Amino acid sequence: MNFETFEPVYEAILADLGFDRDADEAARDVAAGLSTPFDLSRFDGWEGRTVAVAGGAPCLREDEEIRRAREADVVVAASTAADVLLEAGVAVDCLVTDLDKNPETAVELTERGVPVAAHAHGDNVPAVREWLPRFDADHTLTTTQAAPVGPVYNVGGFTDGDRAAFLADHAGAGRLTFPGWAFDDPEVDPMKARKLAWAARLLGWLERLRGDRFAVLDDRRDRVDRELEALLEP
Numbered sequence: 001m002n003f004e005t006f007e008p009v010y011e012a013i014l015a016d017l018g019f020d021r022d023a024d025e026a027a028r029d030v031a032a033g034l035s036t037p038f039d040l041s042r043f044d045g046w047e048g049r050t051v052a053v054a055g056g057a058p059c060l061r062e063d064e065e066i067r068r069a070r071e072a073d074v075v076v077a078a079s080t081a082a083d084v085l086l087e088a089g090v091a092v093d094c095l096v097t098d099l100d101k102n103p104e105t106a107v108e109l110t111e112r113g114v115p116v117a118a119h120a121h122g123d124n125v126p127a128v129r130e131w132l133p134r135f136d137a138d139h140t141l142t143t144t145q146a147a148p149v150g151p152v153y154n155v156g157g158f159t160d161g162d163r164a165a166f167l168a169d170h171a172g173a174g175r176l177t178f179p180g181w182a183f184d185d186p187e188v189d190p191m192k193a194r195k196l197a198w199a200a201r202l203l204g205w206l207e208r209l210r211g212d213r214f215a216v217l218d219d220r221r222d223r224v225d226r227e228l229e230a231l232l233e234p
């Protein structure tokens, strides 16, 4: 997805969650100064393949969810999903993170040559300054939710998990599966619940754009469809 397509939805997210576009742009610019270009053709091998987009819900630890990740051709892990999968012996092909929970895992993965998509936004500039320089730049894709500049990319998405799905889609992924997702997780705080509601809308948008249906949305599709009608109406 290009930024022009993403921008109206991005603006709606900012308005709903009270985040500031100027702060996102400032974070992007800090990240740009600490980044080198990343060749996205590196993900060409994902084309047409089954990609598991692993989320950070507690259910990821269940055997069935681990199995779904293991069976995929490619595993893209959002944030802490990487630690759970690595512990279970499932190889991770890419980590998508905004650096707030497991940056040490990200350092380790880039050192092993596994690409990490590191996201800069208005509320994580200290983490960007601290951690980006520690990553192996050859294996670091820097992302923003604002307009892309130079070595900082935006292929759509907001939370780590849905950004991972947009990245997989951008790379031409075939089937997408979603182990470790729970939109109605009673354990999360109110802000996280609102972010998860956006993750659901963004995945709903992505499945429409792909002409696809993600089983992970089956219990929530009516609600997401209603919300998308309001969001995407001209």
Ligand SMILES: Nc1ncnc2c1ncn2[C@@H]1O[C@H](COP(=O)(O)OP(=O)(O)OP(=O)(O)O)[C@@H](O)[C@H]1O
Binding pocket: 054, 055, 056, 057, 058, 078, 079, 080, 081, 098, 100, 101, 158, 159, 160, 161, 162, 180, 181, 182, 183, 185, 188, 195, 196, 199
């Ligand atoms: N119940 C859930 N709790 C947390 N994350 C979930 C859940 N269900 C799906 N996810 C997806 O998994 C991703 C990784 O979750 P995790 O809690 O490990 O990371 P996070 O660093 O807090 O994510 P973010 O910063 O994007 O909120 C989230 O970004 C979200 O897209």
Ligand SMILES: Nc1nc2c(c(=O)[nH]1)N=C(CO)CN2
Binding pocket: 019, 020, 024, 098, 121, 122, 123, 145, 158, 159, 160, 195
């Ligand atoms: N400005 C801002 N942007 C974000 C934030 C956040 O807390 N602040 N959290 C995200 C995923 O959790 C993604 N983007």
